[in-house]
Amino acid sequence: MVKICCIGAGYVGGPTMAVIALKCPTIEVVVVDISVPRITAWNSDTLPIYEPGLDDVVKQCRGKNLFFSTDVEKHVHEADIVFVSVNTPTKTRGLGAGKAADLTYWESAARMIADVSKSDKIVVEKSTVPVKTAEAIEKILTHNSKGINFQILSNPEFLAEGTAIEDLFKPDRVLIGGRETPGGQKAIQALKDVYAHWVPESNIITTNLWSAELSKLAANAFLAQRISSVNAMSALCEATGANVTQVAYAVGKDSRIGPKFLNASVGFGGSCFQKDILNLVYICECNGLPEVAEYWKQVIKINDYQKSRFVNRVVASMFNTVSNKKVAILGFAFKKDTGDTRETPAIDVCKGLMGDNAKLSIYDPQVQEDQIQRDLSMKKFDWDHPLHLQPMSPTSVKQQVSVSMDAYGATKDAHAVCILTEWDEFKTLDFQKIYDNMQKPAFVFDGRNVVNADKLREIGFIVYSIDSFCEPQMEETQGHRFICKFCDKSCDSGKSLGGHMRGHSALISAAKNQKEEADSKMGSQEEEEEEAANTHEDLSISEQSDGSMNQEKDSNISIGDDGNSVGYGLRENPRKSWRVSDLKICSLETTNICKECGKEFPSMKALAGHLRTHSKKGMEKGHICEKCGKGFASMRALFGHMKVHSKRLRVDNQDSESKQSLSDFDTVCPIRKKRSKIKYKMDASSSFSGLNEYSSAISEVDETEEAARCLMMLSSGVTDWDEYISISENSKNENVFLESESFHCAKGISAADFTVKHLSHTVFSDSGCVDGYEKNYEIAEFSDRLMLINTEITKVCYSTEMQFENDPSSSIVMQDLAFLNSCSVKNSGLNMVNSQIGVIRTSPDPLKSKVHKCPICSKVFPSGQSLGGHKRAHYTGFTESKTKETMVKNLDDVADNHKSFDLNNPVIAMDGGEKDVELKLWWVGSGDALMMSS
Numbered sequence: 001m002v003k004i005c006c007i008g009a010g011y012v013g014g015p016t017m018a019v020i021a022l023k024c025p026t027i028e029v030v031v032v033d034i035s036v037p038r039i040t041a042w043n044s045d046t047l048p049i050y051e052p053g054l055d056d057v058v059k060q061c062r063g064k065n066l067f068f069s070t071d072v073e074k075h076v077h078e079a080d081i082v083f084v085s086v087n088t089p090t091k092t093r094g095l096g097a098g099k100a101a102d103l104t105y106w107e108s109a110a111r112m113i114a115d116v117s118k119s120d121k122i123v124v125e126k127s128t129v130p131v132k133t134a135e136a137i138e139k140i141l142t143h144n145s146k147g148i149n150f151q152i153l154s155n156p157e158f159l160a161e162g163t164a165i166e167d168l169f170k171p172d173r174v175l176i177g178g179r180e181t182p183g184g185q186k187a188i189q190a191l192k193d194v195y196a197h198w199v200p201e202s203n204i205i206t207t208n209l210w211s212a213e214l215s216k217l218a219a220n221a222f223l224a225q226r227i228s229s230v231n232a233m234s235a236l237c238e239a240t241g242a243n244v245t246q247v248a249y250a251v252g253k254d255s256r257i258g259p260k261f262l263n264a265s266v267g268f269g270g271s272c273f274q275k276d277i278l279n280l281v282y283i284c285e286c287n288g289l290p291e292v293a294e295y296w297k298q299v300i301k302i303n304d305y306q307k308s309r310f311v312n313r314v315v316a317s318m319f320n321t322v323s324n325k326k327v328a329i330l331g332f333a334f335k336k337d338t339g340d341t342r343e344t345p346a347i348d349v350c351k352g353l354m355g356d357n358a359k360l361s362i363y364d365p366q367v368q369e370d371q372i373q374r375d376l377s378m379k380k381f382d383w384d385h386p387l388h389l390q391p392m393s394p395t396s397v398k399q400q401v402s403v404s405m406d407a408y409g410a411t412k413d414a415h416a417v418c419i420l421t422e423w424d425e426f427k428t429l430d431f432q433k434i435y436d437n438m439q440k441p442a443f444v445f446d447g448r449n450v451v452n453a454d455k456l457r458e459i460g461f462i463v464y465s466i467d468s469f470c471e472p473q474m475e476e477t478q479g480h481r482f483i484c485k486f487c488d489k490s491c492d493s494g495k496s497l498g499g500h501m502r503g504h505s506a507l508i509s510a511a512k513n514q515k516e517e518a519d520s521k522m523g524s525q526e527e528e529e530e531e532a533a534n535t536h537e538d539l540s541i542s543e544q545s546d547g548s549m550n551q552e553k554d555s556n557i558s559i560g561d562d563g564n565s566v567g568y569g570l571r572e573n574p575r576k577s578w579r580v581s582d583l584k585i586c587s588l589e590t591t592n593i594c595k596e597c598g599k600e601f602p603s604m605k606a607l608a609g610h611l612r613t614h615s616k617k618g619m620e621k622g623h624i625c626e627k628c629g630k631g632f633a634s635m636r637a638l639f640g641h642m643k644v645h646s647k648r649l650r651v652d653n654q655d656s657e658s659k660q661s662l663s664d665f666d667t668v669c670p671i672r673k674k675r676s677k678i679k680y681k682m683d684a685s686s687s688f689s690g691l692n693e694y695s696s697a698i699s700e701v702d703e704t705e706e707a708a709r710c711l712m713m714l715s716s717g718v719t720d721w722d723e724y725i726s727i728s729e730n731s732k733n734e735n736v737f738l739e740s741e742s743f744h745c746a747k748g749i750s751a752a753d754f755t756v757k758h759l760s761h762t763v764f765s766d767s768g769c770v771d772g773y774e775k776n777y778e779i780a781e782f783s784d785r786l787m788l789i790n791t792e793i794t795k796v797c798y799s800t801e802m803q804f805e806n807d808p809s810s811s812i813v814m815q816d817l818a819f820l821n822s823c824s825v826k827n828s829g830l831n832m833v834n835s836q837i838g839v840i841r842t843s844p845d846p847l848k849s850k851v852h853k854c855p856i857c858s859k860v861f862p863s864g865q866s867l868g869g870h871k872r873a874h875y876t877g878f879t880e881s882k883t884k885e886t887m888v889k890n891l892d893d894v895a896d897n898h899k900s901f902d903l904n905n906p907v908i909a910m911d912g913g914e915k916d917v918e919l920k921l922w923w924v925g926s927g928d929a930l931m932m933s934s
């Protein structure tokens with residue numbers, strides 16, 4: 001009788017050997033493990049792993065030809081074929097840490113085999129191992145072989161947890177790799193004979209050793225890549241209004257692509273995908289293939305991005321904080337029909353929410369409380385070691401996490417429900433009951449697309465699911481604010497408004513023609529007015545929807561080139577968009593006269609802009625332009641409008657010579673570019689994924705900055721845009737905001753000018769600074785300044801200082817905008833997200849600084865910033881500024897006024913400081929992730 005021994009009674013060893021025993025009654029199979037509790041469980045009625053159909057199989061052959069034992073040496077000694085199915089974790093220290101496979105367990109198994117063997121053996125690699133592992137194993141085995149012949153085979157396992165028994169019964173293929181020697185071929189045949197008991201011969205593939213080893217890594221990389229691809233698409237779908245389920249279906253119908261593994265979700269998990277891709281990345285790097293390594297690394301980065309996006313969505317939707325809110329987590333296993341939590345996305349999502357101080361109430365049908373507590377306390381990669389070798393983080397999660405016996409218990413009194421595993425039972429829950437027992441507004445964040453979002457919305461839930469994007473916070477919490485500008489019908493969402501408006505296509509078409517006529521008459525003198533109207537119009541729309549970027553998207557209902565179809569326009573260039581509000585005015589009014597004050601306007605658009613000056617909202621809010629008395633609904637609107645009064649712009653337009661000079665000036669000192677350009681720049685880079693959860697992250701950051709400038713300017717009493725710019729140009733002070741204005745100009749620097757030398761965290765210290773940390777940041781040219789972008793998607797730290805090799809006097813201070821949000825900006829009604837920007841500043845100490853010499857007059861300045869101020873004096877427009885004394889005085893005033901609101905300085909604890917501390921720890925445990933992507 002052939003004897004098989006399998007070392008490792010885990011998710012692979014247990015089920016595979018049980019199926020071999022079932023299908024080959026003439027073979028004796030013993031599964032051995034060093035873990036006593038595991039073996040005890042295998043011999044009990046409660047198996048150590050949950051796998052549909054496994055119980056039956058084990059019951060049928062246990063005690064007959066299937067045995068579980070801790071007597072490893074005895075059974076290895078007796079076996080003809082030894083399978084090795086031990087864990088192969090990712091290394092956490094030393095060479096290749098965070099990527100390479102840790103073969104400690106494999107090596108110890110191999111040494112033990114060599115020690116106890118007295119007869120020839122076939123040793124089968126069942127574990128997933130790096131390519132060429134067999135070579136190393138061979139050396140260990142033959143070193144002390146005492147004349148015993150060992151043949152190494154690679155027989156990687158392709159089962160998927162949750163369907164393991166099904167997969168083992170009907171495998172797509174069985175892969176056996178061996179040496180191309182007679183001995184190797186004989187060993188291949190012996191193993192083939194085992195599988196041939198139930199697998200058709202055509203499904204048994206034989207290759208050389210290295211192909212078999214690499215095929216397993218490649219298969220997992222391809223599978224994970226599909227998930228990341230569709231998840232990346234889900235982000236784009238959310239940004240554009242497409243439905244990722246529909247897109248995936250359409251794509252999968254292509255027989256070259258196929259429908260499997262195209263479900264968008266909160267991200268992939270499991271013990272294999274990440275580990276094996278990291279392993280693949282490491283192998284590529286070791287073989288001098290950095291580009292290939294980088295390619296596969298992106299699969300993991302997108303996966304992290306997806307989890308991070310989900311957390312951001314939850315926090316942002318729940319009014320930017322989940323602090324002390326109860327969040328029910330339904331599902332903790334990495335997928336349905338398994339109790340396996342290894343690398344489950346739930347861990348990262350829970351840690352993210354805990355970082356924002358949420359109280360979690362978790363329910364999973366197959367995961368026990370101690371496992372959940374352990375997973376949430378453990379460091380990354382530690383899960384893949386035996387229990388006694390799993391060091392726990394000192395921080396206990398017990399205060400923040402409770403585990404419930406069912407979904408109803410978990411969701412009782414919760415503010416939100418996050419569905420993180422696609423368990424079938426979640427589809428049939430009584431959501432009305434759940435809703436009745438929850439806090440209101442009640443949110444559902446479906447990370448697996450298991451619930452019927454429409455039905456839940458009918459109940460009253462605010463629903464976010466991966467496949468159907470909506471902006472719950474805006475669309476649903478604020479009621480019916482989507483009003484047709486033609487017939488005043490109120491709609492539930494921007495999307496339904498869009499659908500409704502298609503009914504007005506004839507009217508819109510006529511209106512468009514009328515508008516074109518009207519616009520063609522528009523004289524140059526109305527340019528300024530139009531600019532105000534445009535700016536104001538944008539802002540008014542935003543105001544109606546509380547400044548939400550997504551609302552803006554919905555509000556950007558535009559007419560296509562054919563003039564008939566109304567849909568959601570991409571935000572290419574707002575000025576080019578035909579806006580519904582214009583059209584209504586065009587079609588319903590025959591003359592351009594203001595009904596409020598009787599003033600006549602040359603175009604409908606100008607009238608539209610003017611009409612808003614009568615807006616009650618604007619007047620109530622009191623954002624009045626001191627120059628012309630116009631009222632505005634928001635500070636941002638006022639800010640946009642104030643640019644119209646800029647002397648600089650007028651000089652620019654009037655004086656062709658100075659225009660020339662200014663264009664030179666632009667080269668040295670780029671003035672803020674139009675948003676569309678900024679957006680393009682940022683979108684083109686793949687490294688900004690971690691910035692925030694929205695696809696149009698950059699324009700939002702841009703808006704945030706602009707809003708911040710506006711706030712600073714207004715709060716300091718500066719109401720004149722020119723005055724504001726002049727002050728910034730001439731600042732020799734350390735007012736960082738002003739500094740940031742001039743620094744880029746002064747140095748003419750670009751992102752490439754800087755190399756990161758040193759990073760230190762001023763606040764974030766939970767997981768400490770790890771090697772390679774600096775790789776997670778990138779410097780990007782961004783509008784009129786350099787920005788430090790956090791490229792590590794799972795990491796948001798509150799404050800980080802950075803120095804640069806080539807200019808030690810300069811430094812960057814990172815701040816979490818969420819913090820600003822909680823301090824000051826929040827009050828402006830702006831909807832900001834957790835994102836980071838850093839603004840480069842120079843040291844005030846001239847001794848430390850390098851020489852800053854003016855290339856025009858050779859004058860030397862102590863700092864790049866003062867040189868910048870000086871250099872601008874060489875260009876036109878500057879002479880119109882106020883006297884230096886006035887400027888310095890203004891500057892002092894501004895600096896005083898800004899002490900409490902300073903974009904660059906680490907934020908001083910203000911009221912609600914406690915909350916701010918929470919924000920510092922926005923993402924716990926992410927330091928580990930750094931290692932992974934470094």
Ligand SMILES: NC(=O)c1ccc[n+]([C@@H]2O[C@H](COP(=O)([O-])OP(=O)(O)OC[C@H]3O[C@@H](n4cnc5c(N)ncnc54)[C@H](O)[C@@H]3O)[C@@H](O)[C@H]2O)c1
Nearest residue numbers: 008009010011012033034035085086087088105127128157
């Ligand atoms: N889980 C999957 O879905 C899957 C699928 C295909 C391949 N794999 C690969 O199979 C391997 C095993 O995965 P798993 O999920 O079964 O892991 P596991 O952690 O569930 O099981 C491994 C077992 O090996 C035991 N072990 C470790 N060293 C030992 C030694 N020297 N002697 C005796 N026992 C020892 C451990 O105690 C543990 O019980 C890994 O390389 C994995 O990448 C896993």
